Amino acid sequence: MTLSEIRDYLAAEFPQVFESNDITVDAAAGGVATMRLLPAEKHLRPGGIISGPTLMMLADAAAYAALLSLSDGAKMAVTTNLNISFLRAAPPGAPIRQSATVVKAGRRLAVVVAEAFDPAEALLAHTTMTYAMPGSDARVVS
Template identity: 65%
Template sequence: MTLDEIQAYLIAEFPQVFGKPGIAVDRAADGVAALHFTPGEEHLRPGRIVSGPTLMMLADAAAYAALLSLPADARMAVTTNLNVTFLRATPADGAIVQEARVIKSGKRLSIIVCEAFGADGAVLAHATMTYAMPIIAPVS
C-alpha cells in the first residue's frame, strides 16, 4: 500500500485511534513507518506523563503501518507479542514521533522494532513486536 492508501485504511478501520486529531502516519514505505502523536488529557497518568498503554498503542500502530507498506497483504496480520522497554518519563508537552522498521517479513511471522522519540529527540521507549501473518488458503 502507498502512504495515502495506508492513511485512508487506518482512518476507515481504526477510527477510534486514527479518526481523532493529533495522530497521523507521516511516512510508510518499504517496511519503515513513522507517525506523530500529540497526547491529550486522556493519555496522561498522574504526574502529567504519557501512559504506558498509550506508548504501546503507538508502537503497535506504527508497526502495523510498516507492515502495510510491504508488498504482501498484511491487513489481517495480528500482534502476537509486544515487548516494550520504557526508557524515560514522557512529558505531556509536545509531539511524540514513533518509528517502526520491519526487520523480518516472513510467511507466518514478521518481526518489527519500534522507537518513540520526544520533542527533544530523546528515545522514550523501545519495542519489539511479532505479528502473525495471515495464511491465505487457495480458492477451490
C-alpha cells in the first residue's frame, strides 16, 4: 500500500486512534514506517508523563503501518507478542517520533522492531513485536 492508502485505511478502520489528528503517519514504504504523536492530557499517567499503554499503542500502530507498506494482505495481521522496554520518561507536550521496521516478513509470521524518540532524539522505548499473518484460508472463529 502507498502512504496515502495507509493513511486513509487507518483513518477509516481505526477512527478511535486516528480521527483526533494527534497521531500522524509521516512515512511508510518498504517495510519501514514513521508516526508522530502530539501528546494530549489523555495520554498522561499519574506523575505527568506519557503512559506506557500510549507508547505501546504507538509502537503497534507504526508496526502495522510498516507491514501494510509491504502488502495490503497485511490488513488481517494480528499482534501475537509485544515486548517493550521503557528507557526514559516521555515528557508531556513534546512530540514523540515512532519508527518501525519489519525485520522478517514471513508467510505466517512477521517480526517488527520499533523505537520511540523524544524531540532531542533520546530513545524513550524499544519494542519488538511478532504478528500472525493470516492467509486467505484463515478462519475467524467467534
